[in-house]
Amino acid sequence: MTATPRRTLSDLNACSTDDFVTALANIFEYSPWIAEQAASARPFAGVTQLFEEMKAVVARAPGELRLALIKAHPDLASKTQRAAGLTTESNAEQNSVGLDRLSDAEYEAFERVNNAYRAKFGFPYVVCVRRHSKDSILRDFERRLPNDATTEAAASIEEISRIAALRLDQMVVSDDRLPVHGRLSTHVLDTHGGRPAAGIPVELVELSALGGNRVVTRTLTNEDGRTDQPLIGGRPVPIGAYELRFNVADYFVSRHAAMSDPPFLDSIPLRFSVADPEGHLHVPLLVTPWSYATYRGS
Template structure:
C-alpha cells in the first residue's frame, strides 16, 4: 500500500457520504456511480468493488450513460486545460505527453477532436495510459467511421478502463485489478555463452509527428537483465519503440578481438507494443559481429 492509497477495509466501514467522497471521481464528475456501489458493501476485494461500480454504469439509463461520456474532456484541448481539468484527467493526459505537443501534433489532435465531436456530439474518449500519442491518433481514425451506437459502447468501455486504473491507484486491497503490463529485456553474450553485465540500455518511444522520447536508461546486472522492468506497474502503452544497447565497451573489457572502430557499438531494436496489460520480453543475443532478438514473454 502506498501513502496515497485507502485500505478497502476503511471504505467498507465508513459512512456512505465518506465512501462517495473518496470514490466520487473514479468515474469523471459522476459520483452517482459510487453512490450506487455503496449499497453493495462490504466488498471482499477491489475487483468486486470495481464490478459493482461497472454494474451501476451498465444498468444506468441511456441518458445518464451519455451524460457520463459528456463529462469527459477533449484530449489535448488548451482551452479546457486553462479552465482546469480534474487532477485525474490532467495526470492521465500529462502521462502520455499531451501537455507538451509539437505544433504538428496539436494540429492533428485538434483536427480529429473536432471531426469526432461534430459527428457524434460527444468527446472522443480513450484510456490514454494504455497508449502513446501516435496510437491515440490511429485509434481516432479507426473509430471515426463507426456509428453512434458503436461509439457509445466504445466510450463506456474506455471509461471503465480509466476507472479501473484510477481505482487501482486509490484503493489498497489483497487482490489487484488486471491493469498492469510489463516490458523487459536481457542481454546474452553468445560469444562466451554468458549473460552480459554492465550493458547500457535505453528505451525510446518513437514519434511520427514530434520528438522521440526517452522512457528510461539503465544498465544490465550480473544476470544480463535490468534490476527493474523497463516499464512495469502500469500498462505498457501501445505504440512503437526502440531499444538501444551499447555493446562495444563490454566486449573490449572482455579482451575480445575487435575491429577499430568496432563493427557493432550501438545496436537498435525496433518493435511495437499491442497488448498493454501483457508481458513483452525483448532480449538481445549478441557477439562482436552479430546480433539477434525474438519476442519473448
C-alpha cells in the same frame, strides 16, 4: 500536484456513505452518483468486486445518464479545457502520455480529429490514454471515426471503465489486484563468451511519427544480463512503437574480445511494437562483437 491518498478496502467498507462517495467520486469522471449507488452493495470482498459493482451501476443507468458520463470527459490535448481546469486525475493521465507537450504537428492533428469526432457524434472522444502512445491515440481516433453513434457510445463506456480500473487500482489497497498492469523487459546474452552480459547501457525510447521521440528509461544490465527493474512495469505498457538501444562496444573491449577499430557493433537499435498493454513482452539481445539477434519473448 498532490497525490490522491490511498485507502484500504476495509476502510472503504466501514466508512460512512459520504466518506465513501468523497473517496471514489472521480473514479468515474465527475460522476459521484456511481460511487453513491455502489456504496449500498458494501461490504466488498475485494477491489475486483467493488469495480464490478461500479460497472454494474453504469450498465443499469438510463441512456441519458450514460451519455452524461461520456460528456463529462474532456477533449484530449485541449488547451481551452486545460486552462479552465481538468480533474487531477485527467490532468495526470493526459500528462503521462505527453499530451501537455505536443509538437505543432501533433497539436494540429489532435485538434482536427477532436473536431471531426465531436461534429459527428456530439460527445468527446474518450480513450484510456495510459494504454496508448500519442501515435496510437491518433490511429484509434481514425479507426473509430467511421463508426455509428451507438457503437461509439458503447466503445466510450468501455474506455471509461478502463480509465476507472486504473484509477481504482491506484487508490484502493486490497488483497486482490485488478488486471491493469503490463510489463516490458529485456536481457542481454553474450553468445560469444557464453555468458550473461553485465554492465550494458540500455535505453528505451518511445518513437513518434509527428513529434520528438521520448526516452522512457535508461538503465544497465546486472550480473544476470537483465535489468534490476522492468523497463516498464506497474502500469500498462502503452501501445506504440519503441526502440531499445544497447551500447555493447565497451563491454566487449572489457572482455578483450577481438575487435575492429572502430568497433563493428557499437550502439545496437532494436525496433519493435507493443499491441497488448496488459501483457508481458520480453525483448532480449543475443550478441557477439560481429552479430546480434532477437526474438519475441514473454
